[in-house]
Amino acid sequence: MSTYAVHTIKSAGHTALHLLPEKAAWLPAARTLLVADPHFGKAAVFRARGIPVPRGSTGGSLQTLSMLIERLEAQQLVFLGDFMHARESHSEGTLDTLARFRAAHASCAMTLVRGNHDSHAGDPPPTLNISIVDEPFIVGELALKHHPDPEPDHYVLAGHLHPCVRLAAAGDAARLPCFWMGEHVGVLPAFGEFTGMHPVRASAADRIYAVAAERVFALPPAQERAAG
Template identity: 50%
Template sequence: MTSPQLSASALPVRWAGEWVHLLPERAIWWPEGRVLFIADLHIGKAATYRALGQPVPGGTTQQNLARLDVLIAAHAPQRIVFLGDFLHAAQARTPQVLAALADWRATHGAVRMTLVRGNHDSRAGDPPAALDIEVVDEPCLLGPFACCHHPQLHATHFVLAGHLHPVCRLYGPGRDSVRLPCFMSDAGQAVLPAFGEFTGGWLVERAPGRRFYAVGGEAVWVLPAPD
């Protein structure tokens, strides 16, 4: 069976008997279900740091929402599933952040949105009800997928998760190396890179059967399996 049509920058993989597209925007598109999966948005993280007196730059909320706009325009999803950590913290609920979210949600009122609660959501609280975002606990079963925040195994479904903010290291000549966000898959589960700006990343170790899909520029590619 061949994979469906997709943009030149996406990478098709077949998980749980379904083709999904790993996008360089650090999201997954499931064309059969017309669903976008987004992990670790962390809206308002910069605002949270500023509230604590850290002189970090602003604008990351608008950048994140603008990137979501591009994905919605490109794929016309019927549903977006946020795999945890939608808001970063209680301090993120500033009038400016909430107003930006309200304007953005109003623009995409026809798209069903679901948040699978993550560890930051337990501290930040659920999104305002006016945003019309369904909020559920993990696992949320959707087709063959178990939508989670924390990586884990499920008895019957393939897990899509976030939480780790995975990155991988590529080595060049000499001592050159670069860290890149990546998708990561093990038997029965896959972990998405953090979508949000200003989120950092965790360098994931190689392990038997583990596959990495690096994200760089406008492309996603499979890294060679370890010898």
């Protein structure tokens, strides 16, 4: 059974944020699911540019999203930027897969907070019924963004960095996606299956939650300082 971690955002009125092993976050008080950097259609972009990569990454990500929406009974889904990877992502196959996903969850409100890739890829088609906004998108005491820049009056939840942590033991090492929760800004791991990762450089005050084997676990301070 998968396990999640609960992070309390104290600077935002003690807001409880559930950090899920599916690399998503859940705001139970707002019935809102958050995902960052899905980069839908990235594999299609690679194939269009002559790089042979496997198919199915978009479908796999959407299956995970469907499971989360149904399990949590989410009323709102917010994408924290980089919905599609590039112009070539608007392929017939990718758009058909997205359309089936949206139809299956017609009662769930969906919002995209534009990121840097969205400016190049273009907005999702209107038929997907996804609200498109520029950052920040305010939900209660939180500012939902793509770029992890602080806001004066809100705690920020963002993406963009694709954070990971390097853990080493007995001569072996692994890089794991992670949630990087700072004093004023929290960064979600990239949700997309076909995305890169970048090690974080955490301060002693930051909280790092690694994702592995269907669980989310907090790293002790010494490991946090060694992250990256």
